[in-house]
Amino acid sequence: MTDSTFTPRVFSGIKPSGGLTLGNYLGAIKRWVGMQSDDMETVFCMVDLHAITVWQDPAELKNATRELAAGYLASGIDPEKSVLFNQSQVPEHAQLAWIFNCVARVGWMNRMTQFKDKAGKNAEKVSLGLYAYPSLMAADILLYHATHVPVGEDQKQHVELTRDIAAKFNNDYKVDFFPITEPVIEGPGMRVMNLRDGTKKMSKSGVSDMERINMLDDADTIAKKFKKAKSDAEPLPETVEGLVGRPEAKNLVDIYASLSDATPQQVIAEYSGAQWGKFKPALADLAVTKLSPISDEMKRLMDDPAEIDRKLARGAQRAREIATPILDRTYDIVGLLRS
Structure with a gap:
């Protein structure tokens, strides 16, 4: 297999821990919806195996997985156009991960900044x-x-680590089997920040519920949070350029x-010189208009688990139809005997 034979295919996923936020929607799901086309296959996942890297209440994890699936569906991910599933139902993920554990180097893992951020001073005690x-x-x-x-x-x-693993596997086994995946980073809402502190990313696990918009928030709550946003x-x-050094202002403009499917430049052109007493209610109205239908549909879906x-x-099932032949060929390349 050569690079020229790789089917253009998108993969991405979100961890089902905590609730779904506006950051998840604008930073990921909204973009995925727009990627569903005839030009590229799309595979979207709830990465529940990643969730259990820290302890999860089993009942809450199942509920969070369904809630995340409801968020995907309500936002416009079409299970007929895209492959939509939760990771643990496709055991090939864990099987290939072990192969890659044996390809990746410890030094590569030690450079992962997110691990350092999450583990902090307790690195010896984490899983x-x-x-x-x-x-x-x-x-x-x-x-x-x-491929993307x-x-x-x-x-x-x-993703850079993924590219390193693919390249090392291909080099070690003298094959051109795994693609060198390209990260796709674009869009004004790519990194949605905390509504109370514009220097921090909006998080499911933040201390105050006022610092985030939950996708299950009702219209009144959404409006209240934006009007009270810092x-x-x-x-x-x-x-x-006038937003430089103004993280809260930049965050609200980006949202x-x-x-509104506009650029920050277009928003500034419309509201140049406006006070926050005008802009924040307009943002609240826009958010309610865009998000309330998604929230309502999520609730309807959650009523039918x-x-x-x-x-x-x-x-x-559809995911395994793609994954199984790729894992089988990987095992053959590595030399693992299967009777």
Whole structure:
């Protein structure tokens, strides 16, 4: 197999831990919806094996997985156009991850900044899974010979590791089997920040619920959070350059731009010189208009978990149709005997 034979294919996934936020929607899911076309196969996943790198309550994990699936579906991920499943239903992910554990080097893992950030001073006490999960992430991607991965800037290092693993595997075994995957990083809403501190990423695990928009928030809650979002004392500038050094202002403009399918420049052109008393209510109204239908559909889907499970089971079957031949060929290349 040569590079020229790789089917253009997108893979990406989100971890089902905590609730789904506006950051997940604008930074990932909204972009994925737009990638569903005849030009490229799309494979989207709930990466529940990644979730258990830290302890999860089993019942809450199942619920979070279904909620995330509902978020994908309500946002416009079409299970007929895309392959949609949860990771643990495709055991080939874990099988390929072990192969890649034996290809990746410890030094590569030691350079992973996200592990250092998450482990902090307790690195000796965290799970081996948390340390090795970039190898599983590489398996997630390469199990489908994915050629493109839409990621945020904070995940770019993991795609670079995926490229290193693919290149080393191909070199070690003198094959041209795994593609050198390209990260896709674009869009004004790619990194949605905390509504109370514009220097921090919006997180499911933040201390205050006011610092994030949950995709299951009702219209009144969404409006209240945006109206109370931290800003600054200055009006909106005349140019995008005027947002430099104003993280809260930049975050709110970026969110507006992404929700309205505009550029930050276009938003600034419309609201140049406006005070926050004008801009934040406009942002709140826009967010309610765009997000309330998604929230309502998520709630409807969550009322029928059996239907979500059926869709995920069908997606897992489709995923395995792609993954199994790739894993089988990997085993053959490595020299693993199968009777």
